[in-house]
Amino acid sequence: MAAGIKKYSNTFMAIVLCAVVFQLLLSICPVIAQAGRVVAIITSDTIPAYEEAVSGIEEILRSSSADLQTETIRMNLGSLSAFSIAKRIKHLAPAVIVTVGTKATMSALGMNLNIPLVFSMVLDPPAKLLNNDNVTGVLLDIPPEIQIEWIKKIIPGVTRIGIIYTNATEKWLNRLVAVMPRMGCRAVALKINRISELTDMLEKLEEEAQVLLAVPDGEIYNSIISPRIILFCLHHKIPFIGLSSNFTRAGALFALDCDYRSTGKQTGELVNLILKGQSPSNLMFRYPDRFIPCINMHTARMLGIHIDRKILENARILAD
Numbered sequence: 001m002a003a004g005i006k007k008y009s010n011t012f013m014a015i016v017l018c019a020v021v022f023q024l025l026l027s028i029c030p031v032i033a034q035a036g037r038v039v040a041i042i043t044s045d046t047i048p049a050y051e052e053a054v055s056g057i058e059e060i061l062r063s064s065s066a067d068l069q070t071e072t073i074r075m076n077l078g079s080l081s082a083f084s085i086a087k088r089i090k091h092l093a094p095a096v097i098v099t100v101g102t103k104a105t106m107s108a109l110g111m112n113l114n115i116p117l118v119f120s121m122v123l124d125p126p127a128k129l130l131n132n133d134n135v136t137g138v139l140l141d142i143p144p145e146i147q148i149e150w151i152k153k154i155i156p157g158v159t160r161i162g163i164i165y166t167n168a169t170e171k172w173l174n175r176l177v178a179v180m181p182r183m184g185c186r187a188v189a190l191k192i193n194r195i196s197e198l199t200d201m202l203e204k205l206e207e208e209a210q211v212l213l214a215v216p217d218g219e220i221y222n223s224i225i226s227p228r229i230i231l232f233c234l235h236h237k238i239p240f241i242g243l244s245s246n247f248t249r250a251g252a253l254f255a256l257d258c259d260y261r262s263t264g265k266q267t268g269e270l271v272n273l274i275l276k277g278q279s280p281s282n283l284m285f286r287y288p289d290r291f292i293p294c295i296n297m298h299t300a301r302m303l304g305i306h307i308d309r310k311i312l313e314n315a316r317i318l319a320d
Helices: 002-035 048-062 082-092 102-109 144-154 167-179 195-208 226-235 245-250 260-275 297-303 309-313
Strands: 038-043 071-076 096-100 117-122 135-139 160-165 186-191 211-213 240-242 254-258 291-296 316-318
Touching: 038 048, 038 082, 038 102, 048 071, 048 096, 048 117, 048 260, 071 082, 082 102, 096 102, 096 260, 102 117, 117 260, 135 260, 144 167, 144 211, 144 254, 144 291, 160 167, 160 195, 167 186, 186 195, 195 226, 226 240, 226 245, 240 245, 245 254, 245 291, 245 316, 254 260, 291 297, 291 309
Parallel strands: 038 071, 038 096, 096 117, 117 135, 160 186, 160 211, 211 240, 240 254, 291 316
Antiparallel strands: 254 291
């Protein structure tokens, strides 16, 4: 009798144990299933432009089909070290890493994690980023034809566009010059080898060009040199087209800004394609698909430039 009870007790305990294990497996399985759907988002900082881009990324990931439900984990290099982020990434084992900003992108690339990387908001990326088969993304670059198109919209009749450049931006200049003839204009391109040559180049530009277009060249367009260029252009009534809305606030006539949320959505679409099984090596880099002119109306009035009302309706107006 006692043996029977013992046998029954052991069988009962075995059943209970199996049930507990089964329940544990059920609770763990969703975690295992979802682990491959984690998307880690690393931002260079918490500036509004990056936040808009991240919002666009998350909007696309939230609206994707049921089989692509993801959990996004945000990390910010402004508050965490690259080492801490790398450690957390290894623990999370995300399906895709998304980076917003150049600093975050290059930091993630240096982690050598062998996880697909989709970048956003990167200007003038180095070759080691563009030549990596495990990387794709959206470049923060304005195609030259878009730049020229907007110059001619805002300042009709322009045919001579001035550019001051260095060795660092020679390739960028060549892209610009290549599209100019079919757009009815030509470049007045002035190369400087030393920043001490800047004043002479600006004076030459005043004689030969109708506008000055800034190029993404940190040797010329930085916080020290840019104010000098803007003041010269204002004094000599040369319309200056800047690189971003910060230039417009400082006195440039206008600059084109990407629609950062739209750029984030483009980035999210690339992430979805990778989650569906595509390789980053098969996904071409993209350019922003929407631009917003930021116009300084005070500068426009100083230069005597009348800007079409339809353009102003869809622009960001600064210094009105």
